[in-house]
Amino acid sequence: MSNVDAAEGTAAQLSGRAGRGPVARRSPHRAIRGWRAFIWVIPGLLLIAVFVYYPLLKNIYLSFFQWSVFQPTPKFVGGVNYAQAAADPIFWRSLFNNVAYAVVSLVFQVVGALALAALVETYVRRYGGILRAIYFIPSAISLTVAGLLFYFIYQPQTGLLNEFLRILGLGQFAQAWVGQESTAIWGIIVMSQWQSFGYTTLLYSVAIQRIPRELYDAADIDGVGPLGRIWHITTPLVREMSTLLIIVTVTGAFQVFNEVMVMTAGGPNNSSQVLGTWLYHAGFINNEFGYAAAIATVVFLITTLLAVGQLWVSRRRRVEW
Amino acid sequence: MVAAHTNQAVSKGGFAAILARLLIWGILLVVALLVIIPLLWMLMSSLKVNQQFLSDPFGLPGTLFWQNYVDAWNLGVGRYMVNSVIVTLVSIIATTLISAWAAFGLTKLKIPFSRTVLFLIVGGMMLAPTVALIPLLGLLQSLGIYDSLLGLIILYTAFRIPFTTFLIRSYMVDLPGEVDEATLLDGCSRAQQFWRVTLPMSMPIIVSAVILQCLFAWNEYLFAFIFVSSTDTMTLPVGLANLASKLSTNYPMIFAGMTVASTPMIVFFFAAQRFFVRGLAEGVGK
Numbered sequence: 001m002s003n004v005d006a007a008e009g010t011a012a013q014l015s016g017r018a019g020r021g022p023v024a025r026r027s028p029h030r031a032i033r034g035w036r037a038f039i040w041v042i043p044g045l046l047l048i049a050v051f052v053y054y055p056l057l058k059n060i061y062l063s064f065f066q067w068s069v070f071q072p073t074p075k076f077v078g079g080v081n082y083a084q085a086a087a088d089p090i091f092w093r094s095l096f097n098n099v100a101y102a103v104v105s106l107v108f109q110v111v112g113a114l115a116l117a118a119l120v121e122t123y124v125r126r127y128g129g130i131l132r133a134i135y136f137i138p139s140a141i142s143l144t145v146a147g148l149l150f151y152f153i154y155q156p157q158t159g160l161l162n163e164f165l166r167i168l169g170l171g172q173f174a175q176a177w178v179g180q181e182s183t184a185i186w187g188i189i190v191m192s193q194w195q196s197f198g199y200t201t202l203l204y205s206v207a208i209q210r211i212p213r214e215l216y217d218a219a220d221i222d223g224v225g226p227l228g229r230i231w232h233i234t235t236p237l238v239r240e241m242s243t244l245l246i247i248v249t250v251t252g253a254f255q256v257f258n259e260v261m262v263m264t265a266g267g268p269n270n271s272s273q274v275l276g277t278w279l280y281h282a283g284f285i286n287n288e289f290g291y292a293a294a295i296a297t298v299v300f301l302i303t304t305l306l307a308v309g310q311l312w313v314s315r316r317r318r319v320e321w
Numbered sequence: 322m323v324a325a326h327t328n329q330a331v332s333k334g335g336f337a338a339i340l341a342r343l344l345i346w347g348i349l350l351v352v353a354l355l356v357i358i359p360l361l362w363m364l365m366s367s368l369k370v371n372q373q374f375l376s377d378p379f380g381l382p383g384t385l386f387w388q389n390y391v392d393a394w395n396l397g398v399g400r401y402m403v404n405s406v407i408v409t410l411v412s413i414i415a416t417t418l419i420s421a422w423a424a425f426g427l428t429k430l431k432i433p434f435s436r437t438v439l440f441l442i443v444g445g446m447m448l449a450p451t452v453a454l455i456p457l458l459g460l461l462q463s464l465g466i467y468d469s470l471l472g473l474i475i476l477y478t479a480f481r482i483p484f485t486t487f488l489i490r491s492y493m494v495d496l497p498g499e500v501d502e503a504t505l506l507d508g509c510s511r512a513q514q515f516w517r518v519t520l521p522m523s524m525p526i527i528v529s530a531v532i533l534q535c536l537f538a539w540n541e542y543l544f545a546f547i548f549v550s551s552t553d554t555m556t557l558p559v560g561l562a563n564l565a566s567k568l569s570t571n572y573p574m575i576f577a578g579m580t581v582a583s584t585p586m587i588v589f590f591f592a593a594q595r596f597f598v599r600g601l602a603e604g605v606g607k
Contacts, residue, residue: 034433037511040426041438043419044482051479052445055453055460062455116352123345133594134353137360140590141583142540144558148565148579149363152572158378160362198356199601206602226341255449258542262562276451276543283455284547293455300452307447 056300063293074290081294090270091295094278097185101192101274102253108193109200109249110242116197117204118230132205135198143195147262150191154178181271184264188272192259200245207241208234251306254299275299367576374572389577396568397552398578401560408470408556409538412477416534417527419478420485425515427486428493429501439490445483450543461548468550476544481537485530488603492526493519529600532593539586557582 063081065074085091116135120128138146153160154177162174177187211234219229257276260266266273266281273281275295283292366374367389368382394402426432427439457476458467466472496519504514520527542558549555555563561582565575590597 034431037426037430037432040430040511040515041423041432041442044423044442044486045438047419047475047479048442048445048482051457051460051476052448052453052483053441055456056448058456059452116349119345119349123342124349129594131349131353133591134356136590137587138356140536140586142542142558142586144540144542144562145579145583148562148575149359151565152366152576153359153362158375158572160359160379163379194355194359202598203602206598251449255451257451258546258558261542261546262565279451279454280547289455296452296455299449303449303452304447 059293059296059300062290063297064290065293066288066290068287068289070287077290081290084291085294085298090273090278091275093270094273094275097272097274098254098256100185101189101256102250104189104193105196105249105253106246109196110245112193113197113200113245114204114235114238114242117201117208118234120201121205121208122226122230122234128205132198132202135201137198138195139199139202141195143192143258144262146191146195147188147259150187150194151178151263154187178264178272179268181268184268184272188259188263191263192256195259200249203245204238204241207238211237247306247309251303254302254306363576364580366573367580369573371571371573386573389573390581393564393574393578393581396574397555397560397564398557398581400553401555401557402581404470404555404560405539405557408473408477409535411474412481412538413531413534415474415478416481416485417489417530420482420530421489421520421523421527422515423482423486424490424493425519427490428496429514429519430511442483443487445480446487450480454543454547458548467548468554470554472548473541473545473556476548477534477538477541481534485534488530488533489523489526492523496522525599526603528596529603532597532600535589536586 062074064076064078066077066080067074120131124131152158156162156174156176156179159177161177162171165171165174175183178184215233215237216229219233224232255276256274257280260272260274260277261280264272266277270278275298279292279295279299282288282295362379365382366378368385368387369389370386373380373382423442427435427442432438461467461472464472466475500518500522501514504518509517540558541556542562545556545559546562549559552560552563561575561578564578568575
């Protein structure tokens with residue numbers, strides 16, 4: 001009610017119809033109060049402006065310059081940093097590793113998690129909560145701990161994985177999983193699946209529990225088996241969650257940093273670099289800040305496109321539920 | 322006749338169903354073991370003497386060597402733990418309050434250009450932290466908060482306000498408006514309305530926001546790795562990785578540090594599971 005009054009008051013002022021007694025007298029007060037209400041959003045806006053938007057814009061700007069500790073004044077170089085990226089095999093290697101991360105994560109954290117959640121929710125009555133909780137534990141511990149743990153698990157002599165292979169009689173496959181170029185990134189990716197699948201499984205469980213029971217009862221009457229129910233009822237009805245998780249998972253795959261730094265720091269011989277670690281390397285180790293800013297801008301473009309999709313989908317989800 | 326038919330169906334389906342059930346339980350238990358075994362190995366190894374770990378990495382520890390925990394704590398884990406607690410607690414309070422204020426302003430008050438403000442705040446959600454690293458380094462240095470807990474707290478707050486505001490706002494929008502009118506008729510100020518009515522009514526979503534911020538701040542690595550350089554200022558994720566590279570020969574002590582770092586969140590999760598699950602479900606837009 002009062003909002004409408006304020007709006008009318010302002011409109012009246014703007015259109016010069018100030019002669020209407022009570023409205024005219026009240027409106028300046030209301031207008032000031034509107035601006036005074038701004039103090040509620042100012043702390044948030046200020047922090048975001050200074051620490052999120054300003055660095056982002058400055059990064060795009062800086063990606064067209066070159067400077068370093070030895071040459072502190074940035075020099076405009078146009079698209080040179082982007083040309084450097086296009087000609088840099090390690091940039092492409094990093095991009096490939098990010099894509100591999102995204103693809104494997106989709107298989108385990110979306111498809112696998114959906115299958116797992118559907119099995120738990122369909123077949124497990126009593127211990128479902130315990131299973132879901134166990135699956136979630138790795139997501140509660142930090143990526144640093146999970147990364148270090150798997151670094152030790154992958155050790156050639158004292159590691160759990162090779163010992164397990166020896167017990168199974170597969171000792172010839174034992175190797176230095178994160179110590180050699182051919183397997184390093186895959187070892188990291190496997191660790192990441194271990195760390196994250198329980199999180200998406202839990203989210204799928206929540207989504208499945210929201211499906212009305214009657215649908216399953218109807219399927220029972222029609223003689224549809226449990227696997228048929230999973231395929232014909234569960235999967236289509238959690239589609240909104242699936243779309244959301246696909247985007248979250250893929251966006252996350254392009255922001256990988258922590259686990260790579262902890263497990264291999266991008267090595268051996270840059271074989272496990274991802275865009276995040278390679279831009280860190282370019283800026284903070286090779287002292288090429290302009291090049292690092294250019295890689296960051298590429299990450300920005302990729303993740304923003306994906307995140308716009310995410311916002312769009314979550315808006316749609318709100319309408320449906 | 323009907324009964325016999327049904328019986329047959331049940332017994333036929335019964336055998337296949339039991340087989341399927343066994344197979345499915347097998348899968349579910351194997352996955353559970355894949356989660357638990359590495360964690361148990363971490364716990365077991367943290368209680369061994371180093372020689373014992375090196376000669377027999379997979380056996381049970383003989384006598385429990387708790388000294389690893391004492392040593393890890395004294396070698397820095399204690400310090401990192403204190404830093405992590407400070408950063409996590411302060412950033413939780415700052416993020417939740419500032420976001421709740423913004424959500425209150427956007428939903429309960431008539432703010433000029435409110436749609437633009439909403440767009441600016443929520444749009445921040447789309448920006449990956451990696452993208453801001455290079456300019457942030459210069460910014461933090463010129464503000465004198467490079468290598469300080471305050472710097473981390475500010476970053477953890479600023480980068481989480483967009484999402485947290487989005488989360489709280491979507492809840493406050495649905496709060497009934499009659500209560501607000503009643504409050505204002507009672508002569509409450511806007512501040513009183515926020516603290517006594519809107520904030521208490523939004524408690525479920527505030528709890529979710531707190532849990533999500535807690536998980537984020539406790540485990541955050543990127544900013545803590547790049548914007549902190551001295552060991553006195555490190556938080557657990559970075560300090561632990563640093564310790565591991567320095568002590569690469571004393572495995573059990575590193576395992577002890579890892580166990581110490583993980584326990585609070587695991588306990589927190591099991592203690593507040595119901596709230597956790599709801600918080601995560603609401604926070605999937607992360």
